[in-house]
Amino acid sequence: MTSPISAEGVQVLGACPHDCPDTCALVTTVKDGIAVKLQGNPAHPHTAGVLCTKVSRYIERNDHPERLVQPMRRVGLKGSGRFEPVSWDEALDDIAARLGAIARRNPEAILPYSYAGTMGLVQGESMDRRFFHKLGASLLDRTICSTAGGEAMAYTLGGKVGMRIEFFAESKLILIWGSNSIASNLHFWRHAQAARRAGARLVCIDPRKTETADKCDEHVALLPGTDGALALALMHELIVNDWLDHDYIARHTLGWEALRERALQWPPARAAAVCGLPEAQIVELARAYGTTKPAAIRLNYGMQRVRGGGNAARAVACLPALVGAWRHRAGGVLLSSSGLYPVDRAALQRPELLAGRRPRTINMSTIGDALTDRANPVEAIVVYNSNPVAVAPDSANVVAGFAREDLFTVVLEQFQTDTADYADYLLPATTQLEHWDIHTSYGHTDVLLNRPAVAPRGEARSNGQVFRDLAARMGFDEPCFRDDDEAICRSAFAAATIDFELLKAQGFASLKLPDAPYAEGGFPTASGRCEFFSERLAAQGQDGLPDHVPNYESFGSSKEYPLAMISPPARNFLNSSFVNVRSLRAIEGEPLLEIHAADAAARGIADGATVRIYNQRGEHRCRAEISRRARPGVVHGLGIWWRKLGLDGTNVNQLTSQRLTDIGRGPTFYDCLVEVEAVPVATAAAPAEVAAS
Ligand SMILES: Nc1nc2c(c(=O)[nH]1)N[C@H]1C(S)=C(S)[C@@H](COP(=O)(O)OP(=O)(O)OC[C@H]3O[C@@H](n4cnc5c(=O)[nH]c(N)nc54)[C@H](O)[C@@H]3O)O[C@H]1N2
Ligand SMILES: Nc1nc2c(c(=O)[nH]1)N[C@H]1C(S)=C(S)[C@@H](COP(=O)(O)OP(=O)(O)OC[C@H]3O[C@@H](n4cnc5c(=O)[nH]c(N)nc54)[C@H](O)[C@@H]3O)O[C@H]1N2
Ligand code: SF4
Numbered sequence: 001m002t003s004p005i006s007a008e009g010v011q012v013l014g015a016c017p018h019d020c021p022d023t024c025a026l027v028t029t030v031k032d033g034i035a036v037k038l039q040g041n042p043a044h045p046h047t048a049g050v051l052c053t054k055v056s057r058y059i060e061r062n063d064h065p066e067r068l069v070q071p072m073r074r075v076g077l078k079g080s081g082r083f084e085p086v087s088w089d090e091a092l093d094d095i096a097a098r099l100g101a102i103a104r105r106n107p108e109a110i111l112p113y114s115y116a117g118t119m120g121l122v123q124g125e126s127m128d129r130r131f132f133h134k135l136g137a138s139l140l141d142r143t144i145c146s147t148a149g150g151e152a153m154a155y156t157l158g159g160k161v162g163m164r165i166e167f168f169a170e171s172k173l174i175l176i177w178g179s180n181s182i183a184s185n186l187h188f189w190r191h192a193q194a195a196r197r198a199g200a201r202l203v204c205i206d207p208r209k210t211e212t213a214d215k216c217d218e219h220v221a222l223l224p225g226t227d228g229a230l231a232l233a234l235m236h237e238l239i240v241n242d243w244l245d246h247d248y249i250a251r252h253t254l255g256w257e258a259l260r261e262r263a264l265q266w267p268p269a270r271a272a273a274v275c276g277l278p279e280a281q282i283v284e285l286a287r288a289y290g291t292t293k294p295a296a297i298r299l300n301y302g303m304q305r306v307r308g309g310g311n312a313a314r315a316v317a318c319l320p321a322l323v324g325a326w327r328h329r330a331g332g333v334l335l336s337s338s339g340l341y342p343v344d345r346a347a348l349q350r351p352e353l354l355a356g357r358r359p360r361t362i363n364m365s366t367i368g369d370a371l372t373d374r375a376n377p378v379e380a381i382v383v384y385n386s387n388p389v390a391v392a393p394d395s396a397n398v399v400a401g402f403a404r405e406d407l408f409t410v411v412l413e414q415f416q417t418d419t420a421d422y423a424d425y426l427l428p429a430t431t432q433l434e435h436w437d438i439h440t441s442y443g444h445t446d447v448l449l450n451r452p453a454v455a456p457r458g459e460a461r462s463n464g465q466v467f468r469d470l471a472a473r474m475g476f477d478e479p480c481f482r483d484d485d486e487a488i489c490r491s492a493f494a495a496a497t498i499d500f501e502l503l504k505a506q507g508f509a510s511l512k513l514p515d516a517p518y519a520e521g522g523f524p525t526a527s528g529r530c531e532f533f534s535e536r537l538a539a540q541g542q543d544g545l546p547d548h549v550p551n552y553e554s555f556g557s558s559k560e561y562p563l564a565m566i567s568p569p570a571r572n573f574l575n576s577s578f579v580n581v582r583s584l585r586a587i588e589g590e591p592l593l594e595i596h597a598a599d600a601a602a603r604g605i606a607d608g609a610t611v612r613i614y615n616q617r618g619e620h621r622c623r624a625e626i627s628r629r630a631r632p633g634v635v636h637g638l639g640i641w642w643r644k645l646g647l648d649g650t651n652v653n654q655l656t657s658q659r660l661t662d663i664g665r666g667p668t669f670y671d672c673l674v675e676v677e678a679v680p681v682a683t684a685a686a687p688a689e690v691a692a693s
């Protein structure tokens with residue numbers, strides 16, 4: 001068993017479930033059945049006893065007075081958020097009957113919609129998948145976050161693989177590229193600081209002067225969606241100055257001659273014009289990258305939410321091989337480490353339950369279009385671990401889809417989110433303190449086990465339990481529908497790869513990995529090399545080489561909408577999670593648009609004024625903050641607020657589009673032009689009054 005018992009109570013080991021690369025190990029102290037304290041596990045090297053501000057408030061979230069505690073059925077109009085309580089039996093009988101009736105006609109008219117509200121393999125990708133596979137429901141392409149960059153890594157390096165995060169501490173130059181690490185990757189930032197104390201130079205590449213940029217030695221404030229041009233210009237300089245590792249290139253890369261030719265088309269002056277940067281800054285950055293060893297790149301997903309996000313990530317991923325950075329454990333690039341885990345997904349998800357059927361696949365990033373498509377209708381949607389009405393792009397369409405009276409909507413949630421308001425049945429979900437789970441990470445390389453610390457609030461049930469219950473009602477009798485959550489934890493990894501007893505005892509277990517995985521090449525690509533040129537991309541009619549692919553809505557291309565808007569995460573929220581936690585919302589205040597003083601002055605916008613942000617897709621009102629964090633021409637709508645907590649019941653996704661990335665079919669949240677105007681005082685609504693925390 002786990003748990004040292006102290007005077008304070010019993011300590012239960014767990015894992016942070018949130019969509020964050022750090023995947024911290026938790027210790028919950030429980031007294032008389034109540035969670036009284038939540039800390040980072042000091043024994044886990046990556047967590048080092050430290051949690052972010054958000055999750056240090058997890059007990060406040062868990063014990064929140066607005067937690068959903070019983071199943072509910074809609075009584076008002078769709079979207080009105082009015083419900084009546086029902087029993088679990090009543091809810092599950094009716095849901096099973098209605099899904100069953102649709103499935104008998106056309107199972108593909110049923111769509112699961114889930115993302116990483118919990119990253120747990122049990123509550124996020126096991127019993128749910130089994131259930132929908134057996135049903136023959138439409139498959140969901142889970143693209144909302146990371147597929148552009150993730151697939152770019154796979155084409156270039158062979159998977160979501162790269163440097164070990166702990167070795168950034170030994171780097172001499174770190175490019176923090178498209179990442180606000182202090183806000184969204186705190187435990188990496190520790191390593192970056194250690195490197196800096198040992199003399200490393202930190203460079204932040206980000207349109208916004210983030211809290212991370214503030215603390216770096218240099219900030220490269222490029223225009224959104226111009227990272228490919230910057231990376232190609234860096235290559236240009238590496239080539240013309242011969243800062244190349246010719247031996248590494250010859251032995252461990254593919255397509256060098258072609259890439260060389262491509263990069264030579266990108267002298268710094270050309271990139272400077274595209275990126276909106278001084279030419280000298282690009283030249284200096286290249287010199288630093290070409291002459292400092294070891295050099296490391298912490299790439300994050302912020303730079304791939306634009307049309308050319310896949311190509312840009314590919315271009316960046318080529319850089320370490322050019323200078324031979326991979327030879328050292330403190331050199332290379334890391335976007336995500338998730339591809340390093342030997343997860344037995346077939347055991348978890350049971351694709352054989354499809355029994356030869358090949359249902360259609362629906363892209364979650366275009367859920368607005370999917371739900372408003374009358375030709376191939378979705379008749380029922382089951383949402384869990386996600387809040388699409390707030391987080392999916394082009395909200396007007398998403399809301400129109402969820403508002404369909406003929407759409408049968410089931411939402412499994414901990415809170416009454418914007419999406420929950422549209423449910424026909426709203427089912428109360430357990431939290432991480434109340435259920436089992438097992439976790440990989442996309443930052444470090446440990447496996448974590450999460451044990452329930454307290455009993456479920458009210459009648460809340462885990463996702464695993466709800467899909468087991470539904471499977472039983474539908475008469476699904478395969479033995480895998482009787483696996484309990486703990487048994488699913490055990491089946492996530494083949495016994496030889498993870499020591500489950502060790503995992504149980506200490507809450508975490510490390511993968512056995514080399515320190516410098518590609519020092520001698522051996523990339524997990526088909527060729528075993530770092531593929532500058534990708535035959536696989538070329539075979540799909542795509543450019544086999546990385547290039548700069550301009551935004552759909554590129555800066556300067558529209559007189560009507562002259563400002564580029566990005567909407568990166570707020571530090572004290574996690575996507576749309578925690579927006580309803582009072583102490584955290586108090587720090588973030590209210591939805592804000594950061595704008596440069598010159599752009600504000602040109603529009604007669606005073607600091608703190610209510611503004612209307614608009615484009616061809618819609619409008620959103622919030623307060624403007626004249627901010628040194630904004631560069632001229634770029635505004636920031638920090639996310640992701642609940643719509644119902646915004647001034648006019650919208651959030652920034654009212655403005656974003658459903659267009660997709662070049663690689664990976666991902667969303668283009670940061671490829672968005674807008675105009676902003678001051679709202680005359682008389683028509684500016686008072687901030688929405690918000691109920692309890
Ligand atoms: N506190 C907090 N932590 C989080 C999240 C959160 O919402 N809040 N979200 C989590 C999730 S879902 C993810 S996917 C991860 C990673 O999450 P990311 O969304 O990658 O988050 P950030 O690390 O904040 O990096 C985004 C940065 O990219 C910048 N950026 C925007 N456009 C561009 C561009 O075109 N080029 C470049 N170079 N930079 C650009 C933004 O200004 C921002 O500072 O973090 C997770 N961690
Ligand atoms: N404009 C703009 N939009 C964005 C982004 C952006 O940067 N800008 N970022 C995008 C990115 S990177 C991502 S990853 C997506 C994230 O979007 P989502 O994956 O939808 O993430 P959240 O908004 O955190 O919503 C997760 C929900 O899951 C619920 N949940 C948590 N645990 C459980 C559980 O165990 N069971 C059940 N049933 N529910 C649970 C939480 O209460 C929460 O409401 O948003 C995207 N949208
Ligand atoms: S959100 Fe990230 S930093 Fe915060 S506790 Fe969870 S894993 Fe750690």
Ligand SMILES: [Mo]
Nearest residue numbers: 019144145146
């Ligand atoms: Mo994400």
